[in-house]
Structures are given as structure tokens and as C-alpha cells.
Amino acid sequence: MDGLNLEGLPPNQTVAEQRKREKGGQHPFETPEFVSDNRLVLDLTYMLEAPGPGIIRREDVDALIPQVIKAHQMLTKGQGDIYDGEVAMTGWLDLPGRIRKAYLQDIRSRTGELSEQIDAFVSIGIGGSYLGIEATLGALTHGWFNRLPREDRGGAPEIYFLGQNMDPDFFRDTLDMLAGKRIGINVISKSGTTTETAIAFRIIRSLMEKTWGRKADSLILVTTDQERGALRGLADERGYQAFVIPDNIGGRFSVLTDVGLVGLAMARIDIEEFVAGFRHMHAVTRHDDFWENPSLVHAALRHAAWEAGKRVEVVATNSASLYGVCRWMEQLFPESEGHQGHGMWVSPAMYSEKLHANGQMVQEGPRNIMETFLLLQNHDNQIKIPPVDTNQDGLDFLVKRDLDMNFVNQKVIHGPAYAHYRGGVPNMTIEIQRRNAFNLGQLYYMLEKSVAVSGFLLGHNPFVQPGVEAYKHAMFALIGKPGFDQKRRDMEADWARIDPIRV
Ligand code: PA5
Secondary structure: OOOOOOOOOOOOOOHHHHHHHHHOOOOOOOOHHHHOOOOOEEEEEOOOOOOOOOOOHHHHHHHHHHHHHHHHHHHHHHHOOOOOOOOOOOOOOOOHOOHHHHHHHHHHHHHHHHHHHHOOOEEEOOHHOOHHHHHHHHHHHHOHHHHHOOHHHHOEEEEEEEEEOOOHHHHHHHHHOOOOEEEEEEEEEEOOOOOOHHHHHHEEEEEEHHHHHHHHHEEEEEEEEEOOOHHHHHHHHHHOEEEEEEOOOHHOOOOOOOHHHHHHOOOOOHHHHHHHHHHHHHHHHHOOOOOOOHHHHHHOOOOOHOOOOOOOEEEEOOOOHHHHHHHHHHHHHHHHHHOOOOEEEEEEOOOOOHHOOOOOHHHHHHOOEEEEEEEEEEOOOOOEOOOOOOOOOOOOOOOOOOHHHHHHHHHHHHHHHHHHOOOOOOEEEEEEEEEOHHHHHHHHHHHHHHHHHHHHHHHOOOOHHHHHHHHHHHHHHOOOOOOHHHHHHHHHHHHHHHOOOOO
């Protein structure tokens, strides 16, 4: 039997974009036309006056404006609760303006050199040292990137992630994908002590050394703190190529640092365009003119929702490529806001898939939910709905009106937005014009500033995550890490007081 025939379909435009990357093909991201064509829009129509309980009214938002502006001013002046230890964690705020072309060129040439020697690249890290890279690659590359021939990947190696969980089966499966290939890795950890990252690195490194001996050293990149941490010491000792996570930028705010840029450059994504997106949104959100500043509006609307009793934020998209960005938001917001009993639970969702799972709950469950949609306006590809010889699905009307899958996929957001609003779920839509690095950059910066302001509104430091440290310490004690013996004894004493219930 012959294989499936795709003749007659236009070529895949995501692949076409990727192929351009090999030749350094850039979008004209500096032209006013490009910028206006790629404007990020916040549609807040359904945020206000959704039926109660917990109605958000225009006057609630207006009442918040002075606080929001004050929070923004404090943030930009480096005031308030912004410290992690001695360090003010606002290095990301003006970072877009500090990045120079030569620095990006250096990243490109170092990753380019490694890329020539390898078939596959593994990015090892977790949390802020993983999610931003995965989200951006997912947004800007083919859904089956690693299965494409190299020229269709724009010359990039295959790209894998490890260290984001401790599942031995997943790990082993990934090793099978790497077997027989020349690989390079980037181990990313600011602290250098994160267990998941360290274990994954140890295993991969030992396999690489077994295969290539000391030559493996030249295939290992390390992205970590400039001066401190266990990884820094090892990188210096072994001469690994090192990239830096600045001291004053926390993991979840680090996608514009080497943490994100190295992985994106490895995938041949235009990192200059990515920076330009950040820079543009940095300029757009600089001032205190509330309704002209999307970060402030976004922060205020979410805070109004919080005050109205909303406790869950479903972040849903109509683009499989943007699902990773929903997951990035699942970290950015809860890790920054989830302090002292505050913060909304962020639930990432791909619509319409999730509507057939939790749609009932959103429509009729507890009215403590709000929704944020990431609506991709223009997909790379257009897929027509063809005529067939029967109309048993009743869809001939789409064909007659020449409507395509793209049209239907917009309604996958427009439909729930209206229905959920009427059902008492306020929702906002962030319209993203198309899949490009500029748009990702804008979106990330807009949201980073929003969550920073949100932390101030909630009355606590959005740049620390003591709760994450709590789990790390309990885990260290459980696996018997030296230095955590007292913690282990405390836990054992605690268990003696807790009656086990096992059924
Ligand atoms: O946002 C954060 O700071 C965290 O999610 C960290 O990125 C995550 O815990 C990984 O830490 P590290 O980079 O130190 O391994």
C-alpha cells in the first residue's frame, strides 16, 4: 500500500519559516509596519459585569488605578519588597535595553560551533531554568521538530529536555532517542544544587564521558551563577563553556538571559527579534498612563478578579504551539503570587480539547474562576475543509461558505469566552497576531511586569519562592543528603505524631 499522499496541499509554512532560519532570514522587526502588524491586544470586554457572585465592575478597576500606579513606581524605582537576601531581584526590568548586538552575536557563534558538531542537543533544567525555553521553542517550531530532516529544522540539531522531572522511564525513553547520536548539552541551574537537574546532568555526563572521554567536556555547556554555586566550580575546573544567570534575575524572569537565549539560538530562532519584542514592550510599559500600559491594566484586572473572590485562573489557548506559554504562566504567576494565603491557581489548557474535560466545571462549577485566553490570530498554515460525498456530519455549510479550519479555531475561543462570561466567569483575551519571536518577547515582558505589580498589590515580595525551598529541603532529607540530618529527624518526629491511613 502506498503512503498517505499530501499532494495538492500547500507546503507547511512552519517548515518554510524554519528553513529560512538556516540562511539567517529575519523578519523586518524594526519597521513600524511590522510593529503595528504584531500589536499585542488585550480584549477586556468580558472581564466586567459577568453575572455574580463576584461581579467585577468598572468602578472596582478605577478604584485600583492609584495603587497600581504606586506599585509600578515603586517597582521601577527599586523600592519595596524586592530583595532576595541582599540582592534586589529587578535586574530583568531594564534588561531589554542593556542587551547589545555583540553579546547576541557571541551566543550565536558559540552555539553555532557546537551545533555543527552534534546531532542532538539536550537542555537540562527545571522550573525557570526550563519552562521559558520549552515554551518559546514550542511556540516557534514545528510540532514534531525532532522528527523532521535537519534541513527542515533550519539546520538545527534535534532538541530534547531532561531534568524537568525524575521519571526514570521518561529518562530512559529520551536516552533511546539520543542513542547513537552525537550530542551536546546545556545544564542550567542558578543554584547548582537542584536535585532533578543535578541527577540528570550526572547521568548524561557519565554517558558522554564513557563515550568520548575528555572530549565530552567540549560538548557540555553550563549556564549558572556568575560566581557562586557548585556548577560554577565544576565549569571552571573542567573548562566547560559557561553562560551566566545574573544574580539579580530569578529563574522565572530569566528567559531573556542566557537561560533562554542559548537554547533559542541552538534552534536557530532569531534572538535579536526576541530581544526586540522585549524592548518594544519595555518601552510600551514604561510610563504610568494606566489605560495605555498593558502590564498595569492586566495586573489591575487580575487583582480586581482576586478581590472579587476568583481563585482559579484558567489560561487557555487555541494554539497547540502556545500551550507551553500557558505552562510558563502557570509558573510565573503562582510562584510569584502564592504567598501568605494569596494568589490564584493557574490552570493551563488547550481549547477545545480541555472544554471536553473541564468545560462543564468552568461553565457551571464554583464561581471562583476567571479565564485568560491566549488567542493566536494567524496560524502559520491554513487548512481548508474539503467537500466529501456525504453530509452525515452536517458540515457541508462550512464548505459552501468557504470557511476553513482556521475560522473554526478562532471560535474555539470566541464561543467559550461568551458562554463562560454569561455563566459568571469573567475572562480576558490576549490576542497574539502570529507565531514569531517578537511576539513572544512582547508577551513575556508584559506578563513579567504585570506579575511584579501584582505582588506589590497583594502586599508581598513576588521575587522569592520560600515555598519551593521547603519542598527541596524535605526531599533532600528524604534522600539522605548530607547536611539535612536534623531535618530528617524532625520529619521522623512529625511522622510519629501523624496516624498513617493506608487503605
Ligand atoms: O523561578 C525560580 O526561581 C525557580 O523555578 C527555579 O528556576 C527552579 O527552582 C530551578 O532552580 P535552579 O535554576 O537553581 O536549578
